[in-house]
Amino acid sequence: MVPTSYPFQPDYAVPPGWVLEERLEANGISQAEFARRCGRSPKFISDIIAGKAPVEAKTALQFEKVLGVSANIWLGIEKRYRLHLMRQAEAREAEESAEWARGFPVSELVKRGALRQVSSAGEKVTELLTFFGVASIEAWTVKNETVVVAYRHSPSFESNSFALAAWLRLAELEAGEQTLKDYDRTAFMEALKQVRQLTRTEMPQALVEARHLCSEAGVALVWVKQLPKARLSGAARWLSPRKPLIALSGRHGSDDQIWFSLFHEAAHVLLHSKKSVYVDGETNDDSGDEAEANEWAANFLIPQPAWQRFLAADAYDSEDSISKFAAEQEIAPGIVIGRLQHEGLLSWRSRLNRLKVKVRLG
Incomplete structure (x- = not known):
């Protein structure tokens, strides 16, 4: 994570011109005489005393010979003073950027x-x-303007772009703490097959194991609790040409939503541009890359032929038939419920929601 402490930084600094003026007075030397001894113009010495000209290495050596004060001391005073001025300028700019x-x-x-x-x-x-x-x-x-941000789902919520950027940064920092192998697309596909079976494993252990499987294939999988005004379920992006990131927020708090988000973001990694940032949660975008990611995730979790056979049996409002089908497919029952609801075949308030598992990430 980012540093949480800094060394003491005083909000003042002595200009080298002040020190020079005091030394000249103490030695009874006029500015004109001092300029002559240094081989410099009176205006140059006047500018240093006024803080208009810096004390550079050559000047510091001349001051050392004439006044007996080390060149390192003069350069140190100059450095601290210029740094102080820069900090003041940054502070003023920062105040204006509140x-x-x-x-x-x-x-x-x-x-x-x-x-x-x-x-x-x-x-x-x-x-x-x-x-x-x-x-x-x-x-x-x-x-933040050089990335193409794609959104999908939940049009009833509005995200704040600043909060969204902060959440993505938290995910990026979390990913930076992971040790990953080089990205391997084939290995990632194999990992996803194993992750699919983990949907029947108890949370959060299932996600811990999924994170390990993804890391072995070179993909960083992280979960970061959503921030206020950042209404999203997940995101996918490439941190570098060889390091993809999948981030989950656990926003909806149910296993089917979390798993679908994971596979939806995986589809972006496998199928789409490395230059884009894909965010799941802002608008109901069922076109282009988002539609393709939705379809890929749905069919990876439940292959289309098996899904069609299940629907043809016309028993998808039965808890027993859903549980049996989920067991046959080696996936969590909640995933079946979620797909039925997404396709409009089951109410979002169905009593069968009890087959879903409540999950709290972060």
């Missing part, structure tokens, strides 16, 4: 240990930039 910071769920990020607790708006901006690993708001904007 509106940007207000878009993020700062309190929740502090609660999770992603940000330090700070008081001023400027400090919050600095904390957020450090969290995102960028040097400026402009860099953050470029980073």
Whole structure:
């Protein structure tokens, strides 16, 4: 995760010109005389005293010879002063950027240990930039505008783009803590077959085992509890050309939703652009890549021929028939319920929802 402590940084620094002026007065040397001894113009010395010109290495050596004060000391004073000015400029810029910071769920990020607790708006901006690993708001904007974000499902909810970006960053940091093998598409397909069987294993152990299987194939699987105003179930993206990421939020709190989200995001990894970020949760997009990912996930979990035979039996409103079919397919019964509901064959409030398992991630 991001650093949570910094060394002490005083909010003041002595300009080298002040020190020079004091030394000249103490030695009874005028600025003109000092300039002559250093082989410099009076204006140059005046500019240093006024803070308009920096003390560079050559100048520091000249001061050392004339005043007997080490060149290292002069350079150290100069360095600290210029750094202080830069910090002041950044602080002013950060204060002016407070509106940007207000878009993020700062309190929740502090609660999770992603940000330090700070008081001023400027400090919050600095904390957020450090969290995102960028040097400026402009860099953050470029980073977030260069990815194509695809959304699907749950049109009744509206996500805040800042909260969404923060959630994706949390997932990225979580993935960074995993040790992965090189990505292997064939190995990932084999891993997904084993993950499919894990849908009948008790949570959260099933996801822990799924994470291991994915890591062996070079895919980072993480789960990060959703942030306020970030209404999403999962996301898929490539962190590098050889490192795909699948992130789950557990938003809906049931096993069928979590498993479907995992396989939906897996479809994006297998089938779609490495340059895009795919987010599951914002709008009901049933076209293009999202429709393809939906279809792939549904048919990977329940092959279409088996599904058609099950529907033809016309017993899909029976708990026994659903449980039997799920056992035959080696998947969780909740997945069958979820597909029936998605296809409009079963009410979202059906009594058969009791076959689903409640899950809380994070």
